[in-house]
Amino acid sequence: MDLNIHTIEDYNRIYDFSTKDPEGFWAAVADDYYWQKKWDKVLEWDFAKADIKWFQGAKLNITENCLDRHLEKDADKTAIIWEPNDPEEHFRKLSYKELHFKVCQFSHVLKNNGVKKGDRICLYMPMVPELAIAVLACARIGAIHSVVFGGFSAQSIADRINDAQCSLIITSDGGFRGSKEFPLKNIIDDALVQCRSVGKVIVLTRSRIPVSMIKGRDVWWEDEIRKVETHGNPDFPAEPMDAEDPLFILYTSGSTGKPKGVVHTCGGYMVYTGYTFKTVFQYQPNQIHFCTADIGWITGHSYIVYGPLSQGATTLMFEGIPTWPDAGRFWDIVDKYKVDIIYTAPTAIRSLMSFGDEPLKNKDLSSLKTLGSVGEPINEEAWHWYDQKIGKGKCPIVDTWWQTETGGIMISAIAGVTPLKPGYASLPIPGVQPILVDENGMEIEGNGVSGNLCIKFPWPGIIRTTYGDHERNRTNYFATYPNLYFTGDGCLRDQDGFYKITGRVDDVINVSGHRIGTAEVENAINMHADVIESAVVGYPHDIKGQGIYAFVILDVSLHDHELTKQDILQTVTRIIGAIAKPDKIQFVSGLPKTRSGKIMRRILRKISEKEFSSLGDTSTLLDPSVVEDIIQGAL
Ligand code: WTA
8 A cells, every 4th residue: 555645635545544454554654664573463552551562573673774774775875964053163964874884883882881782871962963873872782772851950860860770871071052061971970979870981072171080980982982993893783672672761751750761662663753754744855854852852862863864864963052153043054954844843933033034134945845843832923933934935834743752743734735724733644543532531522622632542652661660651641541542731623623732731831842840840949948838830931832930938038039039940950950940939928729738720820820810719728818918929
């Protein structure tokens, strides 16, 4: 069966096939990859146990699909273009042949440093090609990578290292982002005080700031590479992996507790990311794909590294930020490399929009064919700006809804095929079966309805487990509604059956497209010596989408309040990282609680939105008078 989609009729036909015969559909998609041994069984699943297995019996290595299989025809084709933070520094290009060589070389380095299949490796690195090389080398040797975003604090890194019991860390001396320099190795040193599982740290040279190098533990990347070169041919045979062997762990926030390690496996994740990359963006050979995410997030894993490389595309990696040295940086990059596909986040679009037309002057954006959006709902104003100013009204915008747990894009227009509606993720891609349910898990049928978004049938990229705690995976995603995967998002299905994601229905907030759990921020605030209790909610923020609003009870009133706020921000930065710093802190004398002691966040949310007149019924509160006090303080 021809799975190429050129028209909406093709889409309808293939979508139908994918729901009538999911296993036949996914077997056909999976046939496009190189398997050392094909599967015995396409799918086995039991949502009640959160037990899902794709392509059982198959053997593969994802790096053979991302590298080796392109060497015959496309050895000299550019795999990675790297644009440095500083536009004055020289860019780099790595062909598939060179990338293969470097991945093999670094696989030797890992092996020489004692890494074996199944070991967990933590990566804390800037956006340089060596990050992609290290990710792929882990995959090649069969080690499980856990990439931690460069904005997390030592404490957060330590928590993640300990949860996964990582044996080796890969980092760099420092890194650059905009006008700032980050001391990555120093932060790792602070983290490692708490981590007993780590025996080795490999340190890449990037900013060459002074770092402490501990004998027997810390080694330089460049020295280790030199040792391999003396061994001659760096070819490194790809480890045969079972389809369901873990490929990586990526930590993400939920509504309760500490971040959980989402586990993706080799076979299903490979099939799903490659398929969605090709289908959604309608990627054509020789196009240049620029995903502006950081590899520290799922978007970078799936659409900078694995998806594009498995399809033999040229993927562009950018080290810096959209507004430095000026707000024309993305457009300079598009112009310089003649980018075909740009994939970015609404928060970046809104931020760039606020600079007006000046940064767009003299930028040739005519190479662009497809524009992508991800991470949060895109408001109509930003959508139209993206469409008109960047796409010049001729590039389809794919608003892609998905999650760390889904591995790849789930609901999205297919570029050039699906009719577009601003603000709508639009239709499920073939293979994805969304349903809307009410509070009790009853399906809400028909069009023109809203409900909680669930998925009723597995897809190959679905989360397999939360590392070290399968029960948590089951209760988080598969227990809210029996026999459904629950996304945590609210959703509208309009008269035409088009889906619009309306935002999280749980206590997760989405700040600049980054997921942050309110409980996590509250725990961090509560670590401050003067804090008795706190409650955190998200509120609408012009650029970030949502901002963080913290209501805090102090146990002393003598202190300088402004300074105490600064101290609290510093505490949150220490415990989680600067990305979780509240935008607003309000000191309060009490929190609105029910008689059973539960904080009524609904009321706090309304107050943070300054909607004082629609607080709803407050008579069931333990002490209704606190609400009036909080309102006074918020004015
Ligand atoms: C939100 C990012 C609206 C949503 C890939 C989801 C979106 C969470 C969209 C996952 C979109 C992502 N429209 N909301 N196109 N894409 N979201 O795990 O709330 O960092 O549950 O994965 O982001 O965030 P995560």
